[in-house]
Amino acid sequence: MHLQVFLALSLSVLTSGELQRIIQFKEGKACVTGNAPDVFLKLGKKNQRPGRCKEKCSLDEKCEAVQYIAPRSCKLWYSTIDQMGPGQPGTFCGRVKTKIAEDAALTNPPTASPISTKDFVINPYTKCATINLNRAKVLTQYTSRQECQQRCNKMPKCKSFQWNGKRNSCILIKYKVTSEPVKQEGEDRVCGYLPKTIVSASPTKAPTKAPVNAPTKDPTKAPTKAPVNAPTKAPTKAPTKAPVNAPTKAPTKAPVNAPIMCTLQATLAFPFDDPSDAPYYGYHACNMKVTEVGASSDDVCSYDSSYYETLPEWCTYENSDPDGDSAYIANLDDYYYPDVDILTSETIEIFNAAGRTFNVAMSHKFFDKDYYPDTPGFEDYLLAPVLKINNMSHGSQTALSADGWSHPTDVDTPTHIKVGEDNWQVNPDYEGEVTVTVTCDENCLCDTSSDLVSEEECTLQANLAFPFDTPNDAPYYGYNSEYMEITEVGDAEGYVCSSYYSDGLPSWCTYQNSDPNGESAYVANIDDNYDEDILTSETIKIFKAAGRTFNFAVSHHFFGQDYYPDEPGWEDHVMATVLKINNQSHGSQTALNNDGWSHPTDINTPTHVKQQNGEWKVNPDYQGDFVVTVACDDNCLCGASYVLL
Known part of the structure; x- marks a missing residue:
């Protein structure tokens, strides 16, 4: 039986809690919107329930809508959703409504953020030159340059920051940078840096108190609304003229007894x-x-x-x-x-x-x-x-x-x-x-x-990726997402190696995505004027595979609908990932299949079917799932078999 759940929490900025954010949470309903969620969380193992997801939205003043999908998925939107549509069991969708109770009196709004205590050099319409992301942190939850600057001010090791108002992107940098000018148009873009590098002695890093809750995750890249206009034409300008000067003369001969450079x-x-x-x-x-x-x-x-x-x-x-x-x-x-x-x-x-x-x-x-x-x-x-x-x-x-x-x-x-x-x-x-x-x-x-003496490792590496190197190389416009899950045959505990369980991976595997925030092999390819292209891949390594058997399952992720099915060139349902598995430990065997494995696609079989009432449902004829079973003998010689689900 479907239940309707209501929750009312008070905002702390009011005198006595009279202004209330009420979330009407409906079971069996999915949030329908063309916008990607602003926050995507994976609830911890002790918090896998709708109420915890709802609480995340209630405590976030920007949250306008929230969706929970059992057991752990929690998505927050900072804008209103279009509607609530039918959802699978275990799915909840809720909108935030704000009302003032009887006899309520509002207090004054909060004062502005305190002025930064770091004396940043800030020039408008600039960007930071050559950012080393290994020594920086990218944040996307801020809405102003002042918030970004204040966050850098509060971080002891933050010495520079970059704000991009178009993308609401804030990059906190742990070293001093130089700035470069950008076009003086559109949203605010700023590079701020300290005039002098701050050097402070760093004591040994001792652990602080452990958190109680399980880790959250950055937002998953779900499709945003695509542009309506057709793709722009390719540039027609010819290449520039070749240089006139002839090449310089060859270098003189090296000395006979020149030392070997060996680094x-x-x-x-x-x-x-x-x-x-x-x-x-x-x-x-x-x-x-x-x-x-x-x-x-x-x-x-x-x-x-x-x-x-x-x-x-x-x-x-x-x-x-x-x-x-x-x-x-x-x-x-x-x-x-x-x-x-x-x-x-x-x-x-x-x-x-x-x-x-x-x-x-x-x-x-x-x-x-x-x-x-x-x-x-x-x-x-x-x-x-x-x-x-x-x-x-x-x-x-x-x-x-x-x-x-x-x-x-x-x-x-x-x-x-x-x-x-x-x-x-x-x-x-x-x-x-x-x-x-x-x-x-x-x-x-x-x-x-x-000098390390250990048992034979027998390592397998599985890579799930689209068969092109950049999103612009994709044969079609659109969005496609597929993910990989690996289990061991006969494992009574049921451990799964995948992005979804990355906060508790089994000891026999590691998971890595080409995008630190990625959770699947994902492509978004639209007109480059919109600067929204994305391409990610997944890599899983399995260790000590000798004498064991593993199932490599690949599944297509179905979005809420088929986007722009009537637009020429938007046949994104034809773009399928390729799974490749390599044996990294056996001398006579590397790739288990040179071409890899993929699910079939058909130009006439889209991912979704539009019903008469205008709603979309998954096309039952779309075959997007398959499993490759890999069995390795005691000498790490492995064989593979493929089954289309």
């Missing part, structure tokens, strides 16, 4: 681009040091030797954070702790390595204890960084290992053991150190060996 670059970093992409909450730190075999033990290349200015002449050290001392991650719920997340990496370059041998060691830094060991999702001891070493000087050799090296982790082996009431000691079974020995010959061809 190695070692990077220690976590296998994700943003701390929010980490599969677990918590804190993890490792550092790297390099020594030369047979040389003085005093010659150590590391953060410490960089800090004390005792680096050997054959190396340089750099951290992605000028105040960083390791490869470090701090990941907490952004909803409750928006300014706590940190992600840093280390880079060491070794010069004149020809004919020499170096030990590149990574070591886990043990904190005082294991923080929040009983909180689900805080298995931070599983967050191991990856050491990668590249040969920067030899033409036939680049990466010395495609996958790099990392210390082993196990879900049952934390970093610490609790002794008594409040005492902790380092777990002797936690293997947190790896040493890679690099030996280069006189021609700078290098070989490696590792």
